[in-house]
Amino acid sequence: MSSSSSSLIMIAIILLVNLIHVIGGENIVLEEGYTVTTVIDGDKLNVNPYAIFSLYGSSSDLIILDSVKSTLYTVSFSDSQVSEIKKLSGNANGDAGYKDGDLGSAEFNKPKNFAVDKKNNIYIADKGNHVIRKISKSGVTTIAGGNIRKTGKADGPAQNASFSDDFELAFDSQRCALLISDHGNRLIRQLDLKAEDCADTSSGPVLGSTVAWSIGVVVTCLIGFIVGFAVRPYVLPYAGSFRPTSGQRDMEAFPNPSGETSSDLLLRHQKRNC
Ligand SMILES: *[C@@H]1O[C@H](CO)[C@@H](O)[C@H](O)[C@H]1NC(C)=O
Numbered sequence: 001m002s003s004s005s006s007s008l009i010m011i012a013i014i015l016l017v018n019l020i021h022v023i024g025g026e027n028i029v030l031e032e033g034y035t036v037t038t039v040i041d042g043d044k045l046n047v048n049p050y051a052i053f054s055l056y057g058s059s060s061d062l063i064i065l066d067s068v069k070s071t072l073y074t075v076s077f078s079d080s081q082v083s084e085i086k087k088l089s090g091n092a093n094g095d096a097g098y099k100d101g102d103l104g105s106a107e108f109n110k111p112k113n114f115a116v117d118k119k120n121n122i123y124i125a126d127k128g129n130h131v132i133r134k135i136s137k138s139g140v141t142t143i144a145g146g147n148i149r150k151t152g153k154a155d156g157p158a159q160n161a162s163f164s165d166d167f168e169l170a171f172d173s174q175r176c177a178l179l180i181s182d183h184g185n186r187l188i189r190q191l192d193l194k195a196e197d198c199a200d201t202s203s204g205p206v207l208g209s210t211v212a213w214s215i216g217v218v219v220t221c222l223i224g225f226i227v228g229f230a231v232r233p234y235v236l237p238y239a240g241s242f243r244p245t246s247g248q249r250d251m252e253a254f255p256n257p258s259g260e261t262s263s264d265l266l267l268r269h270q271k272r273n274c
Pocket of ligand 1: 147160
């Protein structure tokens with residue numbers, strides 16, 4: 001038997017084996033090289049995670065939604081350990097409600113999930129109230145369904161739109177929109193956001209100005225590190241009382257949950273931008 005015909009037979013056998021696997025419903029490909037670890041134990045922290053999102057850009061902080069409690073939490077990390085979990089918004093005692101305004105007193109009704117835009121504004125599929133809520137640095141607002149507040153499938157001006165009692169949100173930066181998977185109505189819908197919510201902060205300037213820009217960044221980084229290390233010993237003694245305001249971080253929606261000193265923040269800020 002020639003070597004080419006024996007390799008043809010080999011190929012035929014391999015195809016046949018694969019075909020048998022497919023027919024038998026066993027076409028499972030186990031790709032190796034991934035690892036699973038537990039990051040947060042909800043039982044220990046008294047949080048039932050229903051949806052989670054990692055904030056854009058700035059840090060390792062996570063947002064967790066506990067649907068049962070109608071409450072959102074922020075989780076911050078240091079050295080990949082959970083360092084702090086804090087209520088972001090919602091009343092945390094399990095009572096559903098409907099209240100806009102400041103983060104501390106706002107209430108939600110069994111929200112299903114949420115989406116986050118490029119500025120870390122948070123959009124909540126508040127399915128119990130049949131509305132879409134927004135958490136920004138100025139507090140909690142209703143951006144869709146506020147005039148109706150009951151199930152339906154009306155499109156149009158967002159406050160007059162209505163939704164089913166089961167829908168989810170996804171942020172689409174390309175469209176600058178929230179995409180709504182309206183399960184109850186079996187519709188995909190789109191809520192156009194404001195341009196400022198979709199500004200892509202990660203894309204650099206166009207070629208040509210890039211070199212000058214890079215040099216500028218390097219110089220700024222160097223100065224930043226030097227200043228950061230230099231002021232560190234003077235700031236550390238006040239670490240207990242100093243609480244940086246949210247404006248010092250690169251995120252809109254949520255207040256500083258970590259107990260960092262200003263020099264830590266400065267150093268971290270420099271590391272991020274360098
Ligand atoms: C939206 O709803 C409000 C309150 O029900 C109503 O006054 C207004 O005419 C509606 N607007 C449109 C465009 O349907």
